Structure formats: C-alpha cells, structure tokens
Amino acid sequence: MSNEDTAVRSAPDVHRLSRWLGEQGLPGGDGDLVVARIPGGSQNQLYELRSGAERLVLRAAPSHASPERAARMLREYELVRALAGTDVPHARVHAATTDTGILGQPFYVMDHVDGWSPMQGGWAAPFDTDLEARAGLATQLVDGIARLSRVDWRAGGLEGFGRPDGFHDRQVDRWLSYLDSYAFRELPGLEVAADWLRTHRPRDYRPGILHGDYQFANVMYGHGAPARLAAIVDWEMATIGDPLLDLGWALIAWPPEGDDMTESRYLDYAGMPSRDDLLEHYATVSGRGVEDIDYYVILARFKLAVVLEQSVARAAASGGDPRVARFDGIVLELLRKAAELTRSTSLT
Template identity: 55%
Template sequence: MDGTDLPGRGEPLRARFLSGGTQNVIYELTRGDARCVIRMPPPDAPSDRDRGILREWRIIEALDGTDVPHTKAIGVCDDADVLGRPFYLMGFVDGWSPMDQHAVWPEPFNSDLSTRPGLSYQLAEGIALLSKVDWKAKGLSDLGRPDGFHERQVARWTGFLDRIKGRDLPGLEVATGWLKAHGPLDFIPGLMHGDYQFANVMYQHGAPARLAALVDWEMGTVGDPKLDLGWMVQSWPSSDSDDAAMSYVDMRGMPSRDQVVAHYAEVSGRQVDDLDYYLVLAKWKLAIVLEQGFQRAGDDEKLLAFGPVVTDLMASAAELAESTDYRG
C-alpha cells in the first residue's frame, strides 16, 4: 500500500473480516482515517480463482466514471508472492446488504411498506445502467465472446449437465429443445453481472431506497444484459401471498414483475417483448447451476435443499416454454 502511495502511510494497519468462503475472502482494512476492502481467494481456493480475481478487477476498474453504483477501484496486485494469492483493493461501501438482514429489511423498509417498491426499482435500475456501459471504450472487448452467445449457452450448459448428471430432471428435454428452437428478438451485447439478485447489491442507509453498489462480479462478462433481467425476475412472486418465491427476502409490498421490467426497459432503452425467452433460459440455467451443488451435497443440508428447487425450476422452465406464444 505504501509502494502505491495509498492513504494512511505510517498508520497501523487493522483488518476486520467481513465475509468469505471457499471462493473468496473479504476484509475491511483501516489505516488512520482511510478505509478500503481487500478481496482475494483463500489459500485453498482453486487456481482459476486467481484469474477470476483479476477479471473482477477489470470490471470494477471499468465502472469508474459510469452511472453504475459500484465500489471504487483502488489497487490490484497480481503478484502471488505478496499475500499468497492475487488480490485487489476496493472502496469501503457504507451501506447495507439484504443478506445481512436475515430476511428482515432494515427500517424504515421493514415497518413502512410504502418504502419497499424503491428497493425493487433500484435493483432493476442497477442492471439497466450496467447495460449502457460502453464496454468497448472501457477496454473490455476481450472480456467475453458475445458472438454466438446464445448458441453457446445451450451447448455449454447441456454439456456441463451431462458431466455431472446423477438423476433425471423432468422438463429438461422440453426446455432444452425450446431454447434450441428460439432466441431473442434482438441481441445487443453489453456488460452483464451474471448472478444478479438482491443478494448481490448493497443499498445506502435510509429511505428512499438508493443503490450503493453492485457487488460480487465472479460471473461478470460481456454477453446479453437482458439475461441479468431474466435472472433477477425469474422467481419474482406473483402476489404478496406467494411465499414460495424469493423466500430469502420479504417481498410484501413490492411492485409486480411487469412493473420492474417496465422500469428496466425505460432506463436501459432496451425492448423487453422477448422476456419469456429470457425467463425460460434463466430458469433452465439456474436449475443446472444448482444441480451441481446438489450432486456434490453429501450430508450438507444447505446443498441438499437445492434438490427440490432444481426440479421446480426445470419444471417451471418447461411449463413456460410450452405455454408461451413467443415466436422469437
């Protein structure tokens, strides 16, 4: 930090663990009045996480100067000799995460339902603004392969499922066949998050709801930003009484799926008439992603719980595919 002339020179360095697991660890670092956050793979993380960390850094650095709420890019170190793994430093976000609340929103969003719609509209606005980033001008032309993006989705994830498959998934053939036969009405490549949901954003304190930062860029790439939208709303509850949908947060008082999708369209300038395609793709893809966890669950209760979620998602993808009149 001293070698790159960061604030706090001469002050003692204090570290506070914030979060982490098998893929990444995150600590708050403080030197005097200066605060930042370090993100790096733990010692036993797979070797490809080193490339992943440097990839995340490129996205965070590219967001500087854009309208996308993001953590400030402070510095990166690709030399594993310094701390054992590559790492980067980003700005400390003085805000709150929905995942810190144990499914209970902080005040005033908990007791005043009239404040809640803003949480959803801000969530949609985050990826709408992300979709407008000029990724070529930001030097991210080699971050992903937008050409053939949708064709590769089906081929890549069916191949992945074949390698891990341990059971039949009802609806898989129907949903896969439908995706092979359909595509979006248009495809405008852009920067996408890859795992966009309430779990991966932070809000500023207090009302009205305001996004503080999009976080956790492990799946970030250049692809189709509208897949972020489909991912975000694929399990959006149909009503306040739909307790099975998005049960990790309290969705009472939130706007309808159509309303948040319309807000995304207004901010992003993209058409959303092909939403059904993205909903089928998102449900189908998420089912396959979660199936990996279920197949390696052993006696891990959290991973075992993915089992019925996977089958429900795949059945829902197939049901939507069969019922929609979408012809794209």
C-alpha cells in the same frame, strides 16, 4: 476487538500487506493497518482494511482456489475498473496484484461501501415494515442493470473480455455439457426448457456487460428511505453477453408468475411492484426492448438450476452437506417453473 480481529492484525502477512498498500499509495501503508474479516460470501474472501479514519475493502480468491479461479478474480477487477466514470453504482477499485507472496492468493482493493445488504438479516429498517418504501428497492435493483446495459464496454477497454458473438447459440449446449460432467439423477423439465430455448432465441440481441448473477443478494443499498442502490457487488461471473439475461435473473421468482416458488425465494416479496412496472422502468432507462423477457427468465432458471445441481451432486457423492441441502429443492423448482413458462408464454 474480537479474537479474529486480533489474530488477523498480528499475522505476519498483514505486515506484507501494509507494505504493499504503501507502495500503491493507499491508506494503511504506514504501519497502522487493522484487518478484519467480513462475514458472508462463500466464493471469495472479504476483509475490511482500517487505517485511522480510512476504510477500504480487500477481495481475495479463497486459499484453495485453482489457477483458473484466481484468474477470474483479476478479470473481476478489470471489469469493475472499466466502470469508472459511469453512472453504475459500484465500489471504485484502486489496485490489484497477482503476487501470491503477500496473502497467498491474488486480490484487489476497493472502496468501502457505506450501506447494507439484504443478506445481512433481510430487509433493513424502514423497508422491513414500510411496503411502499420496500417497492423502491426493486425499482433500484432493476435500475442498476439498466444503467449497466448502457455502458460502452469497448470504450472501457473490455474488447476481448468475453465472447459476445454467438452468445445465445452456445447457451443450452454449453450448460448441458457442464451438467453432463456431474449428472447423477433425472431432472424433470430440463429437456423441455432446453428444447424451447434452442428454438426461441431473442430477435434483437445487442451485446453489453452482463453481471451474470444479478439478484438482491449481490447489491448493497444506502441506509434509510427512499431506496437507493449504493453498489452492485460480486462481479465474478461478469462477461460480455446479453444484458437482458441479468433482468431475467432478477425476475426468476418474481410475482405473480413466481408466487409458488417457495424454494427459490429467500426474501419477503410483499409490497413489490409488478413485473410489468419493472419491465417498463428497465426499458425506459436502458433503451432496450423487453418483449422477449420470458426467454430470459427461462434461460436464467435453466442456467441457475444447472449451476446449483453441481453442489447437489457433490453433496450426494460425499454423504451430504447441510450447507447445500436447500439446493436440491431449488433445482427441481427452477426447472419445473422453467418448463411451465415455456407452455404459458406468448412468445412464438
């Protein structure tokens, strides 16, 4: 057992956690709880909870989280709980608490997912060498959000969870206002993309659940071929909006249009199906039209660039942060490609 495991298991707060688990009727409440930190995830803290053969996962807001950030943790729990009984792959949630006397921050407990993430060293075997099998990972990626887009969010108790009315009317000015609070340099392509987005809003907008950060980094797959999506994870940015933005997000750097996006890709896309094939699959499963997909790709690039630029600005103000050094190039590439797509798209 690692020193970290030993330190966490013997910490006093684990005893409080064990007591709370017992009150919820969950494994680990009888004193045999072992807690181990799960690496990865810069935004929130993940812990594996082991009690005999039982395994659960605890997701907590970071210790330095603001009250608003902590509240988002409970919104995430509310959203995932609404997915119970649907065909959307997700980790079932069990209980949540705002009681900071247990761990110091709000948290919730969910099922442990037996699977792997592309962020744990890239494509797992056999997808690292079998390109035909790897293509299935992309199809499953898109399948997950196609299923999510079909969920009846009102029936799931999510009325009031977001502000779906006027979703597209708010996007550009909201994110430009956000950028204004930390802007420190010129961003070529920003205004081109913003002006185009204002005048090319989608023709057919149907509100649904929006994950908000949908990409290979935020899903888990089952072990072995054929590809199987085991769970969509990291729901912190979820809201009620336009589900097609998740599709645009997934296709931010997709071939062939995105083949020159060397900064924004963190995985090898060799063997992946064409964008047209993925659009067809999404349309078939979701029942939604994909004719305006270029709008969603441009909006996804625009929004992600604005979000990442905040980290770039902070690093510049503090003398640099090696953890976000790559973001500088990603921001500029995203906006360059967003502007390029406004000029090459067939949308009028």
